[in-house]
Each structure stands twice: as structure tokens, then as C-alpha cells.
Amino acid sequence: MIETMRQRRSIRRYADKEISEQLLNELLEVAMRASNTGNMQLYSVVVTRDAAMKEKLSPAHFNQPMIKGAPVVLTVCADANRFVKWADQRRAKAGFNNFETFTAAFIDAVIFAEAFAEAAEERGLGLCYLGTTTYNAGPIVEALHLPKLVVPVVTLTVGYPDEQPAQSERLPLSAIVHNETYRDYTPQSIDTLYHDKEALPANIQFVKENNKETLAQVFTDVRYTKVNNEYFSEEFKKVLKEQGFDR
Amino acid sequence: MIETMRQRRSIRRYADKEISEQLLNELLEVAMRASNTGNMQLYSVVVTRDAAMKEKLSPAHFNQPMIKGAPVVLTVCADANRFVKWADQRRAKAGFNNFETFTAAFIDAVIFAEAFAEAAEERGLGLCYLGTTTYNAGPIVEALHLPKLVVPVVTLTVGYPDEQPAQSERLPLSAIVHNETYRDYTPQSIDTLYHDKEALPANIQFVKENNKETLAQVFTDVRYTKVNNEYFSEEFKKVLKEQGFDR
Numbered sequence: 001m002i003e004t005m006r007q008r009r010s011i012r013r014y015a016d017k018e019i020s021e022q023l024l025n026e027l028l029e030v031a032m033r034a035s036n037t038g039n040m041q042l043y044s045v046v047v048t049r050d051a052a053m054k055e056k057l058s059p060a061h062f063n064q065p066m067i068k069g070a071p072v073v074l075t076v077c078a079d080a081n082r083f084v085k086w087a088d089q090r091r092a093k094a095g096f097n098n099f100e101t102f103t104a105a106f107i108d109a110v111i112f113a114e115a116f117a118e119a120a121e122e123r124g125l126g127l128c129y130l131g132t133t134t135y136n137a138g139p140i141v142e143a144l145h146l147p148k149l150v151v152p153v154v155t156l157t158v159g160y161p162d163e164q165p166a167q168s169e170r171l172p173l174s175a176i177v178h179n180e181t182y183r184d185y186t187p188q189s190i191d192t193l194y195h196d197k198e199a200l201p202a203n204i205q206f207v208k209e210n211n212k213e214t215l216a217q218v219f220t221d222v223r224y225t226k227v228n229n230e231y232f233s234e235e236f237k238k239v240l241k242e243q244g245f246d247r
Numbered sequence: 248m249i250e251t252m253r254q255r256r257s258i259r260r261y262a263d264k265e266i267s268e269q270l271l272n273e274l275l276e277v278a279m280r281a282s283n284t285g286n287m288q289l290y291s292v293v294v295t296r297d298a299a300m301k302e303k304l305s306p307a308h309f310n311q312p313m314i315k316g317a318p319v320v321l322t323v324c325a326d327a328n329r330f331v332k333w334a335d336q337r338r339a340k341a342g343f344n345n346f347e348t349f350t351a352a353f354i355d356a357v358i359f360a361e362a363f364a365e366a367a368e369e370r371g372l373g374l375c376y377l378g379t380t381t382y383n384a385g386p387i388v389e390a391l392h393l394p395k396l397v398v399p400v401v402t403l404t405v406g407y408p409d410e411q412p413a414q415s416e417r418l419p420l421s422a423i424v425h426n427e428t429y430r431d432y433t434p435q436s437i438d439t440l441y442h443d444k445e446a447l448p449a450n451i452q453f454v455k456e457n458n459k460e461t462l463a464q465v466f467t468d469v470r471y472t473k474v475n476n477e478y479f480s481e482e483f484k485k486v487l488k489e490q491g492f493d494r
Contacts, residue, residue, distance in 0.1 A: 001248025001369050005277045005362065028424060030252045032417045034361065035376045038470055039415050046425045053427050082422065083466075085432045086441055092463035095473020099480035103381050107401060110354055111376075114281065114361035115252065122248050129282045129358075134350050145428040154354060168286050170279045175329065177275060178293045180300050181392040185332045194333050216339035219330075223285055226342020233346035233493075246480075 001122050009167045011126025014070050014159025019125065024072060027119045034115035042105035043112050044079040046144045046152075047072060056143045060136040061155065066128050070157035075133070075140060076113040078105030080245075081149040096149065102245035106153055113154045126161035129154055135232045137239040148244040169197055248369050256414045258373025261317050261406025266372065271319060274366045281362035289352035290359050291326040293391045293399075294319060303390040307383040308402065313375050317404035322380070322387060323360040325352030327492075328396040343396065349492035353400055360401045373408035376401055382479045384486040395491040416444055 028045065036042065048054055049072055057075075058067045067073055080096045087094040117127050133140065133155045140152045175193040185193070197203060203215050210218045220226075240246045275292065283289065295301055296319055304322075305314045314320055327343045334341040364374050380387065380402045387399045422440040432440070444450060450462050457465045467473075487493045 001251075002277055002366055004248075005280055005366060008280050010282060025420060025424075029420055030249055032420065032423065033252055033255050033414075035257060035364070035374075037378050038466065039417075040466065040471075041418055041423060044423050044425060044429070046427070046429060048427060050427050079423075082432055082437075082440075086437050087463040087467050089434055089437050090461035090463035092461055092467040093473070094463075094467045094471075095476050096471075098476045099484060100381070100476045101471075101480075103480075103483060104378060106353065107357055107376075107378070107381075110357035111361045114358045115365065117282070118362065118365045119249055119252055127282075129354075131284050131351060131354070134347070134354075144425075147429065147431050150429065167280075170286075171288055173272060173276055173279065176279065176288060176291050176326075177272075178291060178391075180293070180295060180297050182291070182293060182394060182397065184394050185329055187336055190329075190333050190336050193329075214337035214339055216334040216337035216341075219285065219287065220334050220339040220341045224287075224341075224343075224348070226340070229342050229345045229347045233348075233350075236350060237346060 001118070004122050005118065007167070008121055009165050010128045011159070011161045011163060011165070012066050012128050013161070013163040014126065015162040017160045018071050019158060023123065027116055027123065030119045031112050031116035034111050036108040036111065037104040040083050041108065042078060042080050042083060042101070043109040044077045044082065044150060045112070046075040046077065048075065053143070057140065060139040060143065061130050061132040064130060064132070066130065066157040070159045072158045074113070074116070074156045074158060075144060075152045076109045076154050076156070077146060077150050077152045078102055078109045079150045080105055081147050084149060097244045099240070099246050102151065102240060109153045113156060117156060120158060124160070125158055128157045130157065134236050137236055138242070141239065141243065146243070151239060151243050151245060169200055171197060248365070251369050252365065254414070255368055256412050257375045258406070258408045258410060258412070259313050259375050260408070260410040261373065262409040264318065264407045266319050266405060270370065274363055274370065277366045278359050278363035281358050283355040283358065284351040287330050288355065289325060289327050289330060289348070290356040291324045291329065291397060292359070293322040293324065295322065300390070304387065307386040307390065308377050308379040311377065311379070313377065313404040317406045319405045321360070321363070321403045321405060322391060322399050323356045323401050323403065324393060324397050324399045325349055325356045326397045327352055328394050331396060344491045346487070346493050349398065349487060356400045360403060364403060367405060371407070372405055375404045377404065381483050384483055385489070388486065388490065393490070398486060398490050398492065416447055418444060
């Protein structure tokens with residue numbers, strides 16, 4: 001499994017082959033064994049196989065082709081609804097309509113998603129996370145009929161791989177690890193840590209295609225702009241309020 | 248690996264045995280291969296081995312014994328600081344001081360943490376997630392000298408297991424899976440889904456020890472109270488503002 005992890009890459013093109021109900025359930029069962037907050041299991045997953053439902057979800061993910069191209073789409077949600085309904089029925093008054101509970105449920109949901117991803121890859125499936133989930137959480141709430149106290153946080157498209165893309169680069173380990181306390185980056189350490197990434201032919205090409213001077217500019221000016229980040233911040237906060245997680 | 252996952256349990260007591268630098272680095276390298284937002288790697292990890300540093304971190308985790316008992320403590324952080332410093336140095340203006348970027352970095356950090364956990368368990372290590380991290384993010388920021396745009400989100404204590412606890416129960420898979428759209432829970436489905444959990448001798452004992460009428464009340468009245476949830480919601484929001492993620 002360590003070797004599978006070491007070799008991993010996101011898969012965006014899938015073979016025309018269904019994932020059996022049995023395999024999917026086995027992987028979901030295994031993922032449920034991962035850690036969660038106080039064993040409250042503050043998450044849910046909506047499984048999309050139906051073409052009409054993929055059609056509905058697609059715009060919320062900016063029509064990235066993985067949604068319609070994957071046999072299975074999993075929308076993993078922070079979910080306090082089930083717990084609170086249980087509490088209501090057991091003479092227990094849950095104070096769960098707040099940001100702290102959302103945070104715990106968010107962590108639970110992402111741990112669950114990643115445990116699923118690891119198990120699925122071990123079984124030969126390919127996956128892609130869609131970061132668009134929190135951008136367009138509102139439309140996803142609507143498409144999937146998510147009730148109060150349920151917020152979608154990550155989406156995984158899953159299928160048998162129909163591509164073998166190059167592995168994407170990573171920063172050196174020393175870029176992300178701090179011993180005992182955080183030692184902040186200096187201009188010199190930044191240059192050193194980002195040197196190989198910036199020197200990669202694929203990244204040089206990427207800068208050129210985007211008509212930018214530096215790789216960083218592709219991210220700040222094209223892919224993750226201030227105006228978009230601020231817009232989606234407000235949208236996501238609105239969803240948290242509407243779904244009852246932030247009175 | 249699927250079998251390791253199926254058998255997993257959180258480990259809170261560790262043998263008096265160090266984790267070698269080499270093994271730890273191998274596991275961190277493998278975890279870095281997991282998915283992340285736009286390959287920006289918006290996370291960092293602070294490794295604590297030093298006894299004096301564990302002493303400092305301990306109160307932030309309500310003195311749970313795992314902090315001082317584990318050879319290694321990992322504080323995994325949502326981190327936009329490194330990226331923004333890189334951008335600044337490359338004539339790129341990052342608009343990353345917002346909730347959307349925090350959300351993306353939060354997801355990156357938790358995916359990284361869970362990938363590490365899976366790899367570490369595969370190598371025979373035992374782990375425990377500490378949910379206290381977002382409760383007391385402020386004191387952790389201080390203890391670890393985290394700069395702006397860095398927020399701790401999960402903590403893992405890691406070591407060689409010195410216990411073999413019973414596996415904790417999970418709800419049936421049908422409790423967390425929804426097909427195509429979310430079908431909300433009915434009083435009847437709640438009763439069915441929680442039946443086995445409530446009937447477990449350990450949980451019956453747990454209700455008794457806490458002098459409560461129902462298992463749900465242990466959670467709402469003792470472990471995750473409204474007043475605490477609301478208090479920690481405000482504290483965590485304050486940290487997000489102080490760390491520059493929510494202007």
C-alpha cells in the first residue's frame with residue numbers, strides 16, 4: 001500500500017466500466033473505520049451514478065468532464081443532521097448549530113474521504129478530488145436535497161483509470177516540515193525550496209501558455225484570484241448560515 | 248492495507264520506543280503524494296519530539312496523556328504563508344487572506360494528515376487524532392510560533408502501540424450513504440440505525456457512569472455541550488481573523 005501511495009496520481013479519465021455495488025460498499029465500509037470526532041460520525045456521502053443527476057451536478061463543478069465521465073461521483077458532506085435527529089428523539093438537546101460543530105464535521109468528512117481514496121486506489125480505482133465543492137456548495141445542496149446541518153465539503157470522482165498521467169511534482173519535504181517550532185521562510189529558503197518546481201519543463205510551459213512572467217502569477221492571476229477567492233468565501237459562509245451551522 | 252484499515256483502532260498508549268527520523272520522513276514523503284488543492288500544498292506540519300515542547304502543548308490539549316506519552320506529536324496546519332511568501336518574491340499578488348483559501352488549506356491539511364495516518368498504520372505505528380486542536384488553536388499558534396496565514400487544524404500523536412483496545416463500533420453503512428439524493432431520516436430509521444450502538448454493553452455502561460438517561464445525552468450534556476461548542480466556535484473564528492484568514 002505504501003508503494004501505491006508513493007506512485008499515486010489523480011485520475012481524470014475513466015474506462016467505460018461500472019464499479020460494482022459490492023466493491024463500492026466494501027470501500028465505504030473500510031473508510032468508515034477511519035477516525036472521527038467522538039465516534040459521532042458527523043459525515044454523510046451521497047453516491048451519484050445516475051446520468052441525470054450528474055447532469056445536475058456538473059455546472060456546480062464548472063462542467064469539469066470528470067463528473068459526467070466517472071461511473072461514480074461521491075459528494076462527501078459534513079453532517080450533524082443525523083446526530084441531532086437522534087438526540088431529539090432521545091431527550092437530548094444538541095447545541096450543534098455552530099461553527100465548532102461544523103469544523104469537527106468538516107474534519108470527519110475529509111478524513112472519511114481520504115480513507116476512501118486510499119482504499120479505492122489500493123483496489124485499482126482512480127480518483128480525482130474536486131475543489132469546486134466548497135465554491136458552489138449552495139447549488140450542490142439544492143441538487144442533492146441536503147437538509148439543514150448538512151454541507152458538502154469534498155467531491156471525489158471514481159472509476160477505473162483510462163489514463164496514466166505523469167506524476168505531479170511536490171516541494172521537497174523540508175518545505176513542509178518544521179521541527180519543534182515553525183521556522184519562517186526567508187527569501188533565500190523560498191528560492192531554494194521552489195527551485196526545482198519552477199525549473200520543471202511542464203511548469204515553464206504552463207507559465208508561457210498563460211502569458212505570465214512567473215509560475216506564481218499563474219496561480220494568483222489566473223487560477224486562484226483574489227476576486228474569486230473573496231467571492232467564494234462569502235458564498236460558502238452564506239451556505240454555512242443557511243444550513244444552520246453559524247447562527 | 249485494506250485489512251489494516253478494516254482492523255484499525257485509535258492507539259493512545261505508546262511503547263517507550265523512538266520513531267526513527269528515517270521512518271518518519273518516509274511516511275511524511277508518502278503522505279505528500281496525496282491530493283492537494285492546485286498542487287499549492289497549502290499545509291505544513293510541526294514535529295514535536297522534545298519533552299519541553301510537549302509540556303507546552305499539553306494544556307492546549309486539555310492535558311490528554313497522549314501528548315506527553317507519544318514519541319512524536321504532529322501538528323498539521325493549514326498554511327498559506329509559504330505560498331504567499333513565494334508569490335511576493337515572484338511579482339505575484341496573492342489574494343489569499345480569506346475564508347475560501349483557509350477552507351482549501353484546511354482540506355489539504357486533513358487529507359495530508361489522514362494519508363500520513365494510513366501509511367503509518369501500515370508500518371505498524373499507532374495513532375490518535377486530537378480534536379482539541381481547533382478548540383485551542385490560539386495557544387497552539389503561540390506554542391509553535393505559527394506566523395500569519397498558518398492555523399493548526401489537526402494533531403496526531405504517533406508511536407508504537409502499547410495497547411490493543413477493542414475496536415469502536417460504527418453505525419451501519421446505510422446510516423451514512425445516500426443514493427442519488429439525501430433521503431432524510433425518519434423517527435423509525437433513526438431507531439433502526441442507532442439500535443445496535445445503543446444496545447452495546449460498553450455504551451450502556453457509559454450512560455450509567457455519566458448518570459444520564461440516554462447515550463445521546465452523554466454527548467449533548469457532557470462531551471459536546473452547547474455552551475462549549477459556542478465558546479470554541481468564537482475562539483476558532485478569532486484565531487482565523489488573527490492569523491489573517493478572514494479580514
